[in-house]
Amino acid sequence: MSQTRFIPACTLIGLLALAGCATPQSRVPTVDQNSTLNEAQKQREMVVEDFVSTNKRLQTVASKIIVNGAELCGDKVAPYFGIHTWNEDNFQQEWKRAVQAKYGLTGQIHIANVASGSVGDVAGLKAGDVIQSINGWLAPYGKDGPDKFSEKLKELGKSGKPVEFIIRRSGEEKKIAVSPTQACDFKVSLSADDGKNAYADGKNIVIHKGMMDFFRTDEEIALVVSHELAHNSMKHIDAQKKNAIIGGVFGLLLDVAAAAGGVNTNGNFTRMASNAGAGAFSVAFEQEADYVGLYFMAIAGYKIDDAPNFWRRMATSHSQSISMKTSHPTAPERFVALETAVKEIKDKIKNKQALKPEMKTSSKAK
Template identity: 30%
Template sequence: MVQRNTNNRFGGLSLAAAASLLTACSNFQSRPTTPEPPPAVVTTATEGAPVVTAKMAAARTQLAQMVALQDRLYRVAGPLLINNADLCRTQARNLLGFTAKNKYSYTGEFVDAAQAVLNYGDRLEVASVLSGSGAARVGLKKGDGLVAAEAKTLPTGANAETQAAAVLGPLASSNKVLNLTVARNGANQALKVPVTRACAFKIDIGNSDNINSYADGQRVMITRGMVNFAQSDEAIAYVLAKDIAHNVLGHAATTKQAYTIGSIIDNLVAVRPDVSMLIGSAGVKPMPQDLDAAADALSLYMVARAGYSVDGARAFWQRLATQYPATVLNGYTAVHPAVSFRLAAIDKTVADIRNKQAAKKPLVP
């Protein structure tokens, strides 16, 4: 696999064992090896209190908005990843069901933002908890500080993410329950966190307003623009499931576009992405209609098994194609143009799912 640069990130939603600090062994980093120092703080001559510059304020607002979107994706994606582990087959892994970050997960003025908005310091803190995971069931909370795992003290400071991965990765893969010590409300608390079996795909929010989503075989990205277009959690689930299905079916490798799409994902998770990279088709070729229809079919089963309704799928995809047709470059339909063919596959799959639900048969494609 080609090693890509993942520096200068907001810190994507690491849901999968193959891609996250806390879900398995990984060399994922959301910051440079040597972190940048915090930005200079302007102070007044008469007071020692720091003055928040316009740049710092903007960074804080941007970080807060992106973290909110990431939390929403994490919540929507949880049932899709956990309830479909058997459909992901060899791409399912054991995961701990949470991500953690500290102030060094961000760079430049975002170090200040992480401290001011998220209260991050040197210690790793739980950033997100996967809905439906063992971590969620035992009450692990956002903001819990990571103290120890199986009596091994967890690292702090600039290299904490990488070092913690070396400790937690093997524990997740070899144990059914992890004995975790967290700091909460000024005291340490012991939790027994059950390991969760789930689809091993990392979910990212894309820092871009184009209406699109991407799957490179390992990851799924849905852009800010697509989230805003989808509006409802159910519609977001349709998009996420579609790209999870593309990954399960190996379509990025089949079309030989894994590297191209991966580069786009790397770019759009950046704090300040290079939007010029999105001019035209951005080098992404249209998905063959038979592969698209296969992903549609599998994704609808995943949606139903996750507890979402499949009834609105046709209307959502048709609305997207109508408002952003293939002539809108860098939009979803531009790279998934076979709308009529896809809708026929969606209609058939929805009917099959309804029949199986009525007959109380297993929801298996």
């Protein structure tokens, strides 16, 4: 199909005589600057609101996985309370007004979200609570306040005893004691990036907003979080001598794309593919993350049956750019391995066996 046929006549004429073509004919209303600024503010508030509700959804799923899967994380566990905090200094100037207006953020430590069902939730902490102190330690101010706070909270949680929060809610001070639980010690974060991607870097698990928008169910969120968690818990980054890894979810896609001889030239996918290509996990690591990840998911109580289909959907979501008619063995092999793992786990559940990945007896994962 030739594209030239569709060049609008105006464009051709325009090349010859720049004036007189495609000038608006109607008189559109004039806008004043204040209204424009207010509109921009309103839109920022909507963006923040969407981000906050998406993050709450992510953290609620992630919380179940890192708590229930603690045993699979070996020595990489830490006391966990199920809360995330923020303050206005975490935002650049133009966003500050939006979070102040929408969430009343100040320089103090505010609870951004409480994972549903977590110990913090059960104890009664709520998003919006302003933390005054924990066990008498005054909550810090400033940009790195939330990080300092979470370090201190972890430290206090090591005793295993309840930590006493003094919080302010609707002008009233409250005392809430929260008993910590153990969880895998990897921070799960939502990034504002629109790209459909997720990655693990040995310490963190980062899910892009674009990826969250792609998920249809909580099972799909659980699958990707579990897969990335497995990369971290199985120390894939250490094993690769701390290469800058931005591979994650796209290991599989890349296999398909590489086999098809490349990707199209427009938009996100090329950018993501080249990011991912810089340090993608090897196929063996991907398969191990699939395998161990399914265990994390099952232990947290998520249904694993649709896992292979989700990866298929990921791999084919760029169908214009990737030919699926590939002779490359990796992708099909991975699907078959996934289906075998699903069966292995379901058999164990049926036979009431412990949900532990099968390990090579002599050495750990290669």
